[in-house]
Amino acid sequence: MTLHWTAAGQDGAARAGTLHTAHGEVETPVFMPVGTAGTVKAMTADAVRSTGARMVLGNTYHLMLRPTAERIARLGGLHKFMDWHGPILTDSGGYQVMSLNELRKLDEDGVTFRSHVDGSKHRLTPERSIEIQHLLGADVTMCFDECTPFPATEEVAAASMRLSMRWAARSRAAFQPRAGHGLFGIVQGSVYPALRAESVAALTAIGFEGYAVGGLAVGEGQEAMFACLDVTTPLLPQDRPRYLMGVGTPADIVGAVARGIDMFDCVIPTRSGRTARAYTSRGTLNMRNARHADDGSALDPACDCVTCTRHSRAYLNHLFKAEEMLGPMLLTWHNIHYYQTLTRRLRGAILAGRFAEVAAEMAAEWAPEDTP
């Protein structure tokens, strides 16, 4: 049986369920920490697991350039390489080629670009992207798509989305089904409801194991993002998992779950962990701030991660001021733990039929320290 999702409960549009994969089951809503280059930055795989995380993301673009997909395949696949034995979702490389690479050249067949590592020339097509994701051993493979720039006129957005839909058909054809593995289509269309609807229709006509909403979290703002979800998720098949790519803040996640999204990934908890920004049940904190220097209390008293149960805000402040690696290590650990606690709490609320109430409670809790 291919990778699939089963419903466990629903509250309004918010869904709780289980994703069944070759590397185990994952409860949804799920937040997937980003393991860009074969490591969730500043975390051991054991530490990632200890946060409750059960699924991580790997980046095709980074891994194809270094250490290369062929090398990872020779070494037994990405799960073994990074000691992550739960499911892995890999992106298609499309987003990174567009956002990280200025020397790209797009044509109907694919994209040619130069490596940011050594300047060497590379080419990604739907077929090659799917091949790479097979080599990595992804549980969830993503269609190769073009990341539509933002802002884009409706004409540009339409042309870009239609190219992605042709690539989606080629991705589907290239994908080799295996038990517990699946291919997700990606809805594009920028902020234009008619284009989003056209994209959903094109993808569902092809048929995928799951559907991602792409092209968001690119600068459009939370309101436009939610508006896009409002017109998109109701069109998606009820029985398939839905993944909002690259999102987001805790408030983004709550709002997206409210609109029927099941899966998330984002660099916010990891990147913020390296830049001293803490996400807590009371809001966000800058751990470099001098007001923490003599504060012996826990970063987040409501949190049971190693950072919050063993160390003080004063210690974190010291580590960041002294530029000690343990600062990013402990704060990344906490931030990922917080995101896992968040999605688990949302799941519990959905199953208890209290989603709106819990979402309001969270928003109120965030207020005192800062806004998330």
Added chain:
Amino acid sequence: MTLHWTAAGQDGAARAGTLHTAHGEVETPVFMPVGTAGTVKAMTADAVRSTGARMVLGNTYHLMLRPTAERIARLGGLHKFMDWHGPILTDSGGYQVMSLNELRKLDEDGVTFRSHVDGSKHRLTPERSIEIQHLLGADVTMCFDECTPFPATEEVAAASMRLSMRWAARSRAAFQPRAGHGLFGIVQGSVYPALRAESVAALTAIGFEGYAVGGLAVGEGQEAMFACLDVTTPLLPQDRPRYLMGVGTPADIVGAVARGIDMFDCVIPTRSGRTARAYTSRGTLNMRNARHADDGSALDPACDCVTCTRHSRAYLNHLFKAEEMLGPMLLTWHNIHYYQTLTRRLRGAILAGRFAEVAAEMAAEWAPEDTP
């Protein structure tokens, strides 16, 4: 009862024993990872414990400047601050003032210097160094001494050593005895046997809970270091622990244990861990070397640390090439684990009366890959 050491066995001059401290017992020979600024770099306290390490070192110089000893005391002491609940040895600040600070000014009473952090002016005297170490809550406090430059003429070395002996008496007077805590004297005298003997006589006349051999590992080379130990350790009291400061490579440690040393600290395993140099049972390896890129085998097949049991040499090579923080994290973990395995093996050999044999076995094992 003050901090003390009890013998468990002896083989030639090599000793096995137990150090009894306010924060528990430590089997000797012991290697203490260096926790310079309140963290063993790139390691959580749990990870340090998992290597078998039972005692760590903290640096007075770094901690007095940031976050300050008074702040650490207000926050409950260094043990709580860094979540290390085993014994801690703090150095006196003397070595770092001399080696890291070019704007120092030495007089009979102490040293004035400027902070490398913010340029502010500071002063260390024997009394202030001991006070700082009390504020930190050190189990083992070190006398404040002058680090004699190397090379030094016999005249310069004699004057420097005699100043350190006057400071040792002042350190003893300033030290406030507490159960399970102790003050160690530091033997100086550069490479001159007569000066080393004079220093030992001066210190034993004062009386300390332990004796350190200082002023070595400063560029004199292993042969000169061992020659110095040959003339120094036989003069030290049999019933007190002996600590060789800042040493060293695995071969240095084996040679020093053979000459009656019980305690060691060194930045080699941690610093090497950050610069891709691995210490293994087969010798040292540079993990950036391209020959590891496709090597799916464990870094050290004889090692049961998380790095060696979960990951490949290829993965470590990738992490260092991609400049991922997990590279230094995993390699520091392994290196400290290796040093713990080394001292545990030496202890077992001493208790079994097989020290010379095991030392020779180790030297033979190191040969194949590189020299340690």
